[in-house]
Amino acid sequence: MKADALRGHLDSLILAVVEKQPLHGYAIIEALSARSGGELDLPTGTIYPALRRLEKAGYLDSSWSEVGGRKRRTYELSSAGRRALATHRQEWKTFSQVVSGVLGEA
Amino acid sequence: MEPMSAVDVYLADLRAAIPGPSHTRRTLLREAGDHLEDATDAYTAAGYTADEAEALALRDFGSVDDIAPGFRDTVAIGAARRTALLLVLVMLPQAFLWDGGIELGASAHSAAPDSGLFHTLDIVIGYAGTAGALGAIIALAVTAIGQRWLQIGRRTAQLTAAWSLAIAVTIPIIGFTMLVLTGGITLLLALSALAFMVTPFTLVALSAQRTLAAC
Incomplete structure (x- = not known):
């Protein structure tokens, strides 16, 4: 799946992968890849502007912490991010049901 | 090596x-x-x-060609946010310092001259100050929490920097002209203008220039 197809959804995907635990950039990319079965095909460097944007929007909190003996900037979901993720999940569920219903089988 | x-x-x-x-x-x-x-x-x-x-x-x-634009947007927006914050912090106390609780001009024994130019400038600086403060608050909101709803990039950063630069140049010029028109600039008045008007707005102008450089 190319980056163009992800437009508008990358932010929610990022929020989803840090929902359970704080992760640093590389781990977020790994989690996205694993949870998509390797289908997400986007330059991994594009994640960092998105992470910064989500942080400034108040959806993520970040801090520098030790990960495997190295200092890494880790990101975790804020309470506003949790609410935004829940909203997007609901919207996506409705949207996918509608589209599936229309496309359905010929 | x-x-x-x-x-x-x-x-x-x-x-x-x-x-x-x-x-x-x-x-x-x-x-x-x-x-x-x-x-x-x-x-x-x-x-x-x-x-x-x-x-x-x-x-x-x-590739650098693919990645750099996103990084540049992020850096420029960050710089614009700092400039907007600085402008807010500089603008908010201005009315209080000059017309409100402290009344620096009156403290320095300066009197408002009864001239048309002075009154026109007084009206202009009032509008410019209000517009500058409102613009800065809007820019601050847009470059922070506003990113929840708005896709912004270098154009927003440029606009914020240009607005901040215009305000940072306009207000001290008008303010200083008004002080000159009072006809009696004292040392205290000059130092007040330097400390509370020229210096803070110079910092805003420098921050705006850094933002433009990042765009």
């Missing part, structure tokens, strides 16, 4: 493609370096040679 690795060369190219000195730029580049280090290690652990691992990590990360 040890030759630069492919990752070092890439990071130097990326650094060169993102203008403007800033904390945001440094931390973004550091995160990019950390990412490439982790990715190279992962490929090395998977059995690739060091050169192959670096090449694969760089391929995954994306």
Whole structure:
């Protein structure tokens, strides 16, 4: 799946992968890849502007912490991010049901 | 001297493609370096040679041409946010300092002259001050929490910087002209203008210039 197809959804995907635990950039990319079965095909460097944007929007909190003996900037979901993720999940569920219903089988 | 690795060369190219000195730029580049280090290690652990691992990590990360625009937007927006915050902090006390609780002009025994030019400037500075403060607050909101709803980039940063620069130049010029028109600039009045008007607005102007440089 190319980056163009992800437009508008990358932010929610990022929020989803840090929902359970704080992760640093590389781990977020790994989690996205694993949870998509390797289908997400986007330059991994594009994640960092998105992470910064989500942080400034108040959806993520970040801090520098030790990960495997190295200092890494880790990101975790804020309470506003949790609410935004829940909203997007609901919207996506409705949207996918509608589209599936229309496309359905010929 | 040890030759630069492919990752070092890439990071130097990326650094060169993102203008403007800033904390945001440094931390973004550091995160990019950390990412490439982790990715190279992962490929090395998977059995690739060091050169192959670096090449694969760089391929995954994306070319400088692909990645730099997003990084530039982030740096420029960060710089614009700082400029807007500075302008808000400088603008908010101005009315209080000059017309409100402290009344610096009156304290310095200056009197408002009964001239048309002075009154016109008084009205203009009032509108410019209000517009400057409102614009700064809007820019601050848009470049922070506003990113929840708005897709912003370098154009927003440029607009914020241009607005801040215009206000930072206009208000001190009008303010200083008004002080001259009072006909009795004292040392205290001059020092007050320097401390509370010229210096803070110069800082805003410098911040706006840094933002424009990052755009």
